[in-house]
Amino acid sequence: MAERFRNYIAGEWTDSASGRTFENRNPADHDDLIGEFPRSDEQDLSRAVESAKRGFEQWRRTPAPLRGDVLRRVGDLLTERKEEISRAMTREMGKVLNETRGDVQEGIDTAYYAAVEGRRLFGHTVPSELRDKWAMSYRRPIGVAGLITPFNFPLAIPTWKMFPALVCGNSVILKPAEDVPHTSTILVEVLIEAGLPPDVVQLVHGFGEEIGAAMVEHPEIPVISFTGSTAVGSQIGSVCGRMHKRLSLEMGGKNAQIVMPDAAMDLAIEGVLWGAFGTTGQRCTATSRLLLHDDIHDEFLDQLVDRASRLTLGSGLVDGNDVGPLINQASLDKVESYVEVAISEGDEIVTGGKRATGGALDRGYFFQPTILRGVKPGSRLACEEVFGPVLSVIRFSDLEHAFRINNEVKYGLSSSLYTTDVRASFRAMQDLDNGITYINAPTIGAEAHMPFGGVKQTGNGHREGGWEVYEFYSETKVCYVDYSGKLQRAQIDTYDI
Numbered sequence: 071m072a073e074r075f076r077n078y079i080a081g082e083w084t085d086s087a088s089g090r091t092f093e094n095r096n097p098a099d100h101d102d103l104i105g106e107f108p109r110s111d112e113q114d115l116s117r118a119v120e121s122a123k124r125g126f127e128q129w130r131r132t133p134a135p136l137r138g139d140v141l142r143r144v145g146d147l148l149t150e151r152k153e154e155i156s157r158a159m160t161r162e163m164g165k166v167l168n169e170t171r172g173d174v175q176e177g178i179d180t181a182y183y184a185a186v187e188g189r190r191l192f193g194h195t196v197p198s199e200l201r202d203k204w205a206m207s208y209r210r211p212i213g214v215a216g217l218i219t220p221f222n223f224p225l226a227i228p229t230w231k232m233f234p235a236l237v238c239g240n241s242v243i244l245k246p247a248e249d250v251p252h253t254s255t256i257l258v259e260v261l262i263e264a265g266l267p268p269d270v271v272q273l274v275h276g277f278g279e280e281i282g283a284a285m286v287e288h289p290e291i292p293v294i295s296f297t298g299s300t301a302v303g304s305q306i307g308s309v310c311g312r313m314h315k316r317l318s319l320e321m322g323g324k325n326a327q328i329v330m331p332d333a334a335m336d337l338a339i340e341g342v343l344w345g346a347f348g349t350t351g352q353r354c355t356a357t358s359r360l361l362l363h364d365d366i367h368d369e370f371l372d373q374l375v376d377r378a379s380r381l382t383l384g385s386g387l388v389d390g391n392d393v394g395p396l397i398n399q400a401s402l403d404k405v406e407s408y409v410e411v412a413i414s415e416g417d418e419i420v421t422g423g424k425r426a427t428g429g430a431l432d433r434g435y436f437f438q439p440t441i442l443r444g445v446k447p448g449s450r451l452a453c454e455e456v457f458g459p460v461l462s463v464i465r466f467s468d469l470e471h472a473f474r475i476n477n478e479v480k481y482g483l484s485s486s487l488y489t490t491d492v493r494a495s496f497r498a499m500q501d502l503d504n505g506i507t508y509i510n511a512p513t514i515g516a517e518a519h520m521p522f523g524g525v526k527q528t529g530n531g532h533r534e535g536g537w538e539v540y541e542f543y544s545e546t547k548v549c550y551v552d553y554s555g556k557l558q559r560a561q562i563d564t565y566d567i
């Protein structure tokens with residue numbers, strides 16, 4: 071019998087109202103059934119919203135430093151359970167244990183950062199134009215926040231959204247990706263154990279087209295935060311625009327690592343291996359383009375191919391494996407179809423290019439780390455997000471040329487420049503059209519206390535992480551206090567100095 075997991079609604083672990091479920095299996099081994107999870111719909115959502123509204127009334131009145139204290143305990147509990155959560159995460163998501171430990175650590179860092187923000191949440195007090203009058207602003211919570219999260223960071227991304235939302239005084243409804251429902255189940259257990267009032271958090275499992283869409287369309291969820299594809303983000307954006315909802319979108323990337331001839335070559339090779347094939351390329355920050363200067367192109371590529379072809383594929387739970395599986399069959403099919411596109415566009419496969427098979431690999435969604443050379447700027451492989459272990463190599467002649475190639479895609483999440491030239495580094499920070507630029511580090515690896523997000527089609531102007539996300543989850547309230555005892559008319563009454 072498969073283990074049966076539940077939603078968390080109105081302070082109880084509960085089945086879906088319809089009784090329907092879906093299966094969660096290990097992407098490295100189809101035979102490994104993790105459990106059955108509720109397939110939720112509008113009925114479950116209605117109950118979750120009613121509870122979250124009660125939770126909001128209670129929580130918005132709880133002093134923010136106390137809200138922060140709950141998050142500090144969450145950080146402590148995640149630290150205690152780090153190894154167990156990492157293993158559960160690798161089992162359902164696939165990436166290797168070292169990476170799932172990093173994912174949990176990102177959640178822990180986000181919790182401790184949030185705990186401290188509970189003692190800040192700064193407003194401003196500024197001079198009034200008038201005498202005996204104060205002018206000030208402070209941050210108020212908004213209401214019920216609907217959080218829709220992807221499969222690739224099963225703990226970190228829910229925490230990026232949830233913890234700031236909670237510290238600001240909102241209640242939250244989390245809809246995790248259907249591929250990774252177990253990790254968020256543990257996260258909600260931890261929140262409750264840490265002392266979060268039960269109505270303040272709701273967990274609804276299920277599919278994007280069903281429960282996810284219902285959340286976006288629900289009139290009593292005024293805030294939506296979504297991480298996922300640009301196509302789905304656009305649909306969500308049109309609904310939220312029509313309903314005047316506050317919306318944060320984190321979407322696709324086509325991130326480039328640029329290598330100049332003066333770079334430390336070994337460092338640049340380590341960087342691209344990690345950026346392109348870590349998390350099996352399933353990060354929105356993944357390095358999916360490698361821009362090599364003409365002078366080093368061939369030599370760099372030879373060494374890189376040698377290293378990439380030696381990466382070991384297999385279950386992320388087994389020590390020594392470097393690269394885990396893709397998340398599911400659809401993802402495997404998509405990656406495979408991009409290799410066909412590459413061939414039709416005349417790109418040359420220099421390593422990989424196929425499903426990885428044989429022995430235990432046959433039971434999972436494994437794809438060989440793949441490098442394509444001769445990819446032409448403007449071609450599909452150079453422009454579209456693959457979300458898998460496929461790296462497109464593009465040549466360039468000088469820095470300006472590399473910047474142009476970097477900037478000509480519709481996405482703008484992260485970029486990276488390897489060089490020892492300080493002028494080139496600062497030019498890159500200024501001219502690369504991305505939300506994040508790394509110098510001498512790969513395109514992945516953002517830190518929890520810094521704003522995270524991208525420009526152009528990657529986002530809609532908001533940032534997760536860092537101090538900025540606290541503005542997203544709160545409204546500015548402005549207050550004036552006039553203690554002059556008389557009517558003072560702004561912009562009309564003037565005083566002699």
Ligand code: UN1
Pocket residue numbers: 176222223297352353354355356513514515516517
């Ligand atoms: C994502 O891929 O959606 O910077 C997030 C990084 C990680 C987060 C990635 N800290 O790669």
